[in-house]
Amino acid sequence: MKESPLFNPVLYKGGHITVLDETALPFKETRIKVKNLKTALSLLKEMKTRAFGQVLLFYYTLLLEARKNKINSPEKFSRLSTAITDKFSKARPTFAFGQLNNDLAKMLKAADNSKFIDLLEKSVFTYINLVQGARRYRVKLIAKILPHSARLLTHCNISGELVLLANEAEKMGKSVEFFATETRPYFQGSRLTAWELYQAGLNVYLICDIQAADILKRCRIDMVLVGSDRSTQNGDIANKIGTYQLAVLAKYFHIPFYAFMQPPGDTKNISDIKIEYRPKEEMLKFDGIRIAPKTQEALYPAFDIVPAELISGLVFFDGIYTPQELALKWQK
Amino acid sequence: MKESPLFNPVLYKGGHITVLDETALPFKETRIKVKNLKTALSLLKEMKTRAFGQVLLFYYTLLLEARKNKINSPEKFSRLSTAITDKFSKARPTFAFGQLNNDLAKMLKAADNSKFIDLLEKSVFTYINLVQGARRYRVKLIAKILPHSARLLTHCNISGELVLLANEAEKMGKSVEFFATETRPYFQGSRLTAWELYQAGLNVYLICDIQAADILKRCRIDMVLVGSDRSTQNGDIANKIGTYQLAVLAKYFHIPFYAFMQPPGDTKNISDIKIEYRPKEEMLKFDGIRIAPKTQEALYPAFDIVPAELISGLVFFDGIYTPQELALKWQK
Numbered sequence: 001m002k003e004s005p006l007f008n009p010v011l012y013k014g015g016h017i018t019v020l021d022e023t024a025l026p027f028k029e030t031r032i033k034v035k036n037l038k039t040a041l042s043l044l045k046e047m048k049t050r051a052f053g054q055v056l057l058f059y060y061t062l063l064l065e066a067r068k069n070k071i072n073s074p075e076k077f078s079r080l081s082t083a084i085t086d087k088f089s090k091a092r093p094t095f096a097f098g099q100l101n102n103d104l105a106k107m108l109k110a111a112d113n114s115k116f117i118d119l120l121e122k123s124v125f126t127y128i129n130l131v132q133g134a135r136r137y138r139v140k141l142i143a144k145i146l147p148h149s150a151r152l153l154t155h156c157n158i159s160g161e162l163v164l165l166a167n168e169a170e171k172m173g174k175s176v177e178f179f180a181t182e183t184r185p186y187f188q189g190s191r192l193t194a195w196e197l198y199q200a201g202l203n204v205y206l207i208c209d210i211q212a213a214d215i216l217k218r219c220r221i222d223m224v225l226v227g228s229d230r231s232t233q234n235g236d237i238a239n240k241i242g243t244y245q246l247a248v249l250a251k252y253f254h255i256p257f258y259a260f261m262q263p264p265g266d267t268k269n270i271s272d273i274k275i276e277y278r279p280k281e282e283m284l285k286f287d288g289i290r291i292a293p294k295t296q297e298a299l300y301p302a303f304d305i306v307p308a309e310l311i312s313g314l315v316f317f318d319g320i321y322t323p324q325e326l327a328l329k330w331q332k
Numbered sequence: 333m334k335e336s337p338l339f340n341p342v343l344y345k346g347g348h349i350t351v352l353d354e355t356a357l358p359f360k361e362t363r364i365k366v367k368n369l370k371t372a373l374s375l376l377k378e379m380k381t382r383a384f385g386q387v388l389l390f391y392y393t394l395l396l397e398a399r400k401n402k403i404n405s406p407e408k409f410s411r412l413s414t415a416i417t418d419k420f421s422k423a424r425p426t427f428a429f430g431q432l433n434n435d436l437a438k439m440l441k442a443a444d445n446s447k448f449i450d451l452l453e454k455s456v457f458t459y460i461n462l463v464q465g466a467r468r469y470r471v472k473l474i475a476k477i478l479p480h481s482a483r484l485l486t487h488c489n490i491s492g493e494l495v496l497l498a499n500e501a502e503k504m505g506k507s508v509e510f511f512a513t514e515t516r517p518y519f520q521g522s523r524l525t526a527w528e529l530y531q532a533g534l535n536v537y538l539i540c541d542i543q544a545a546d547i548l549k550r551c552r553i554d555m556v557l558v559g560s561d562r563s564t565q566n567g568d569i570a571n572k573i574g575t576y577q578l579a580v581l582a583k584y585f586h587i588p589f590y591a592f593m594q595p596p597g598d599t600k601n602i603s604d605i606k607i608e609y610r611p612k613e614e615m616l617k618f619d620g621i622r623i624a625p626k627t628q629e630a631l632y633p634a635f636d637i638v639p640a641e642l643i644s645g646l647v648f649f650d651g652i653y654t655p656q657e658l659a660l661k662w663q664k
Contacts, residue, residue: 026624026625027622027625181542182516182615182623182624183542184514184516184540184541184542185540187623187624190616190623190624190628191623191624194624194628195624195625198625198627198628203629204628204629205629205630205631206612206615206616206624206628206629206630206631207630207631208516208517208541208573208574208615208632209516209540209541209542209574210513210515210516210541210542210573210574210577211573211574211631211632211633211636212577213574213576213577213580213636214573214576214577214633214636215631217576241540241542241543241546242540242542242543242545244545244546244549245542245544245545245546245577245581248545248580248581248584249577249580249581251584252580252583252584283514283538283540284522284538286618286619286621286623287618287621289618289619289621290359291514291519291522291523291618292358292514292519292522292523292526292527292538293358293359293527293530295530296522296526296530296536296538297535297536297537297538298537298538298539299537299538299539299543299547300539300540300543301543301546304543304545304546
């Protein structure tokens with residue numbers, strides 16, 4: 001099974017970044033060159049990349065700008081990275097860019113000024129390799145607990161992990177079939193998840209978001225599995241708008257609800273998470289064509305919060321936890 | 333407050349029918365002329381009209397075809413109307429055209445052959461006037477139980493009744509604010525409900541279907557109110573896909589869930605209702621533009637069933653009932 005192009009959607013090679021343009025999928029697989037911070041920020045705002053792609057774009061932009069500005073000390077880098085972190089956070093306020101910056105800063109603490117850029121580059125790639133390894137590992141944890149012939153319902157897009165999951169399940173002699181919500185208003189389910197699973201030769205049925213109750217009731221779904229953009233120390237998650245209602249429905253139909261989680265860092269509870277509101281035009285237009293008049297009032301929060309009590313299991317890099325176990329682990 | 337054009341979307345005048353083209357809304361308010369059965373059926377299949385418009389189109393088509401075929405006896409009309417009913421039912425299998433036909437047949441029982449067509453016309457208009465009167469009455473029942481300053485969440489489109497409801501509420505010194513789901517894949521919420529409410533000068537916020545949990549939790553919603561395409565004697569309803577999950581969510585958040593119901597006729601339980609599956613292309617394309625590849629597997633049932641236990645109140649033409657009260661009433 002081929003790896004999903006979404007598993008590693010942003011690359012750094014030869015002194016510049018290329019970003020897989022997710023808004024052109026599934027019809028065109030094109031990469032956009034990024035040579036500076038400005039372009040990186042505009043791609044981010046326009047959601048040309050998202051989810052794990054944001055992590056990659058953030059780190060590679062730091063590297064790019066550090067090289068361009070000939071940064072040669074941790075102090076100078078810290079000023080630069082703080083400024084860039086602020087801009088990334090303004091562009092997508094729900095995502096924890098500050099935490100990513102802190103993680104990197106820790107790795108750079110013992111940096112020797114003379115070879116600072118080399119160490120920065122090494123740190124960035126070490127960090128990303130670690131995360132990619134952990135992502136490869138955690139899908140095995142889910143594959144293990146799946147029944148022999150499993151049906152998963154998913155929402156939005158988990159950056160290539162579902163293809164890996166099916167691959168791991170196959171190695172264990174299990175088969176997995178997917179139901180993907182189309183994920184309005186941005187259609188990440190139709191454009192990304194259905195596409196990457198289909199490309200990998202997997203069975204995937206696309207459904208409207210609003211069909212979930214009907215599918216959960218009638219289609220013998222074994223698990224609802226989603227990613228997350230933020231996690232709290234209490235075991236709550238923030239993820240693409242609509243994850244909350246899937247969790248409520250899963251509970252109602254007694255279907256386990258699992259989420260790949262992020263390290264909560266210092267995010268204690270949901271009040272520490274800022275929910276991004278996107279322009280209503282993204283709801284009121286499709287591909288430039290109006291669905292509703294310009295005058296229409298509309299609300300488009302890009303994320304919602306799933307409280308811990310609705311979550312059966314949080315899949316972290318080293319194991320699957322109940323939110324309660326995780327809260328204990330994190331408060332140690 | 334102006335009446336919604338969707339309250340009476342199909343007209344019969346001067347020997348032909350005109351249908352308000354709902355697929356052209358909200359940008360164009362155009363009417364399509366219907367001179368024969370064939371056109372009526374094709375408009376129905378393409379969902380140019382739906383919901384209460386289907387009732388009107390069905391009866392007016394019977395009248396049109398009876399005139400054209402110079403029907404002069406109940407027997408001849410019965411053969412014609414049975415054939416037309418079959419065709420309407422094939423075009424939209426969830427809707428109870430058979431029952432509409434039976435209702436009319438009862439009114440025609442005592443028909444005098446000599447003036448058959450006149451009686452048919454009179455019967456059709458009497459029936460429709462009764463239903464329109466009942467629709468005007470039942471919104472008052474809901475207006476009465478609303479709080480002083482109410483917030484309603486609705487799904488799909490209730491053929492003009494929400495504008496009337498707000499009007500009645502206003503007469504009682506109450507104000508109503510609406511949250512309308514966009515209602516994928518056909519966007520009846522964006523194109524019809526948001527439009528008719530906005531036109532009437534009412535406050536309406538459009539939301540993605542998938543936002544409902546977030547809105548129900550945070551926005552102090554007093555009631556979820558929907559229409560229905562079919563009702564059963566047990567107090568279940570069939571309505572636009574997604575109504576089921578709104579009902580589950582309403583229960584979870586302890587928000588009353590009310591539905592305008594249809595006379596159940598001889599529909600005992602949900603197994604008597606055939607769910608229409610629409611072409612997957614309606615999900616995979618918007619306005620001719622692809623959202624997902626042609627090869628994509630997708631499921632698009634047009635309706636789902638809300639079981640009685642999730643319904644707080646069924647609004648019938650003579651009162652509001654719990655599903656249990658209704659089951660007793662109907663089994664009498």
